[in-house]
Structure formats: structure tokens, C-alpha cells
Amino acid sequence: MRFYGVSLPSRLMLGTAQYPSPSVLAEAFRASGAAVATVSLRRESGGSGTGEAFWGMIRELGVRVLPNTAGCHGVKEAVTTAQMAREVFGTDWIKLEVIGHADTLQPDVFGLVEAARVLTEEGFRVFPYTTEDLVVAERLLHAGCEVLMPWGAPIGSGLGLANPHGLRALRAQFPDVPLVVDAGIGLPSHAAAAMEMGYDAVLLNTAVAKAGDPVAMARAMALAVEAGQRAREADPMEPRDMAAPSTPLIGRAFLE
Amino acid sequence: MRIFLNGEPTDVQAHELAAALTELGYGDAVVATAVNESFVPASARQATALREGDRVEVLAPRQGG
Numbered sequence A: 001m002r003f004y005g006v007s008l009p010s011r012l013m014l015g016t017a018q019y020p021s022p023s024v025l026a027e028a029f030r031a032s033g034a035a036v037a038t039v040s041l042r043r044e045s046g047g048s049g050t051g052e053a054f055w056g057m058i059r060e061l062g063v064r065v066l067p068n069t070a071g072c073h074g075v076k077e078a079v080t081t082a083q084m085a086r087e088v089f090g091t092d093w094i095k096l097e098v099i100g101h102a103d104t105l106q107p108d109v110f111g112l113v114e115a116a117r118v119l120t121e122e123g124f125r126v127f128p129y130t131t132e133d134l135v136v137a138e139r140l141l142h143a144g145c146e147v148l149m150p151w152g153a154p155i156g157s158g159l160g161l162a163n164p165h166g167l168r169a170l171r172a173q174f175p176d177v178p179l180v181v182d183a184g185i186g187l188p189s190h191a192a193a194a195m196e197m198g199y200d201a202v203l204l205n206t207a208v209a210k211a212g213d214p215v216a217m218a219r220a221m222a223l224a225v226e227a228g229q230r231a232r233e234a235d236p237m238e239p240r241d242m243a244a245p246s247t248p249l250i251g252r253a254f255l256e
Numbered sequence B: 001m002r003i004f005l006n007g008e009p010t011d012v013q014a015h016e017l018a019a020a021l022t023e024l025g026y027g028d029a030v031v032a033t034a035v036n037e038s039f040v041p042a043s044a045r046q047a048t049a050l051r052e053g054d055r056v057e058v059l060a061p062r063q064g065g
Helices: A021-034 A050-061 A075-089 A109-121 A136-140 A162-174 A188-196 A214-235 B017-023
Strands: A013-015 A036-043 A064-067 A093-096 A125-130 A178-183 A203-204 B002-005 B010-011 B030-036 B038-039 B055-063
Touching: A013 A021, A013 A214, A021 A050, A021 A125, A036 A075, A050 B055, A064 A075, A064 A093, A064 B002, A075 A109, A075 B038, A075 B055, A093 A109, A109 A125, A109 A136, A109 A188, A125 A136, A136 A162, A136 B038, A188 A203, A188 A214, A203 A214, B017 B030, B017 B055
Parallel strands: A013 A036, A013 A203, A036 A064, A093 A125, A178 A203, B002 B055
Antiparallel strands: A036 B055, B002 B010, B030 B038, B030 B055
């Protein structure tokens, strides 16, 4: 799997927020085998060293970082945050979030397309957090995005894939574009379902961080992503409405 | 001079961004800066003058999803 020409060893991307402790975070990453860690920028007080300590720990994980623009509600805010993230994290990758609704945290897709265009022109490699809307997807690709990250369900909801039909349609419409289900995953079965649909990767955070045992859940998610991916490659059977006996009828004894 | 540092009214002696960051204890910390909602790269901090009431944001790496 390649994002913007970069080949990654795992199809699981993991967030770094809400873990019970930094050591659990690090252990969960090791258990997940995730190749990408999402991170953010927040206000820092002089002399606190908080950012430095966190950044040092993330660098020790040895994974690629994908900074986000979480919490941004406008194009300018998201663009400025991306510019700041590029300098601090030393990467032109940006998970672009332009939030449009306070309760659902659903993307403002109009602002998203505009911010993606501006950032692409500035040399960013944009990973847009979007919906499964096909027209928006088309606009994002025209704006310069080479990866799309549709939501499965609202961020932090754990509801899974709320619109499987829409996600399948998106996959079918853009067979050659790397697609990542980002947000809404609550269980390994959700992650496996996304991979079985042909998604290239899954990005999740809360499902692992808020599990009773985040390290065990990280491992479960990694296995689910791999299982779903392998199933996709194995070309699954078509479902049917009626039964079809799996045991041969020929050679059956007549014992009546 | 009074500026707004991360939303808080803050008095500084310095008249440009780089010196203000030193004065405010950031030292060599890994931070990104913006003044009045526009990104100021590290290389431009010394040449960025601050004025009364400027809104200065100083951000650093944090957990994110």
C-alpha cells in the first residue's frame, strides 16, 4: 500500500489520544504494528516542556506521523494549523479536518475542498477526512488529494460503518485511489468489514484508547485488519438467498 | 506592551517575536508560532515585530486522533 509514493508496512493507522498513560500508548502501538500515528498541535506554556516530552515519545515509536487539523472549523484556521504542523513535525503529510457540525463532528466538505486546494498548492500531501459522498470525493481529487479518508461513523462514536452501501460505491467509483476508513470504528469486526470492502487502510483511535485493555484491543484490531485484507485478496464467495448443501449429495446412503 | 499569548493577556518587554518567546520561557522548545492568525515560520521570528494587542499563538506537539 502506498500513500503519496510512500510504501507502508501496515494497513492500520492509529491515533495517539485518550490513552490511560504514555506507556500504554507506546505498548498499544507496538501491539498494533501500526505504521502511522496521528498527532496534533495544541497551546504550549513557556517552560512546560509538555510538547517536547510527547514528541520525543512519538519519535521513539519509529512510525510515520500524520499531523491533523482537529478542531478547525474554517479554511484559514485549518491552513494555518497545517503550516504550523509542517514546521514542527517535519512532514508535508496533513490529515485535513474542517469540522462543520459540533455534535456530529462531520466535515464541512465545502471548506474541506477549498482548504485541500490551498494546501496542495503549498506542497502539502493532503489526507482529507471526508464523508462517503462521491461528488465531494471527485472535488477533493481535483483539488489535488491522492488519498481519501471517508468516515465510517461520527468520530469517537464506535458505531462502525454507518453507510456500507455508500462506502462500497466510493470504493467502486475510485478503484485506484487509496481509500482509508477514518473514524467511527468501534470493534475489530468493523475494521475487518472495511478491509473486506476493499479499503486500503483503517484509521482509528478511541476504539483502542478507550478499551478496558487498550494493548489487547490494539492487537485485536491489527489481526482484524489483516484478516479483512487477506479475505479481500482471497476473492470471497458471492452470498445467496437459498441454501446450497456443502456436503456432496452423491453417495448419500438411503437409510429410510 | 500587552499582547495576547494563547488567548491570555500577557505583558512583554520584547518588541519582536523571537525575543518575546525567550522572555516567556520557551527557550529552544519545539513550538510553532502564529501572530494574528497567520503562521510565522521559525526563520521569520526575529524579523517579526510585535505590536500592542497582537494575538500570539504558540503551539506544540500533542496527542491527536
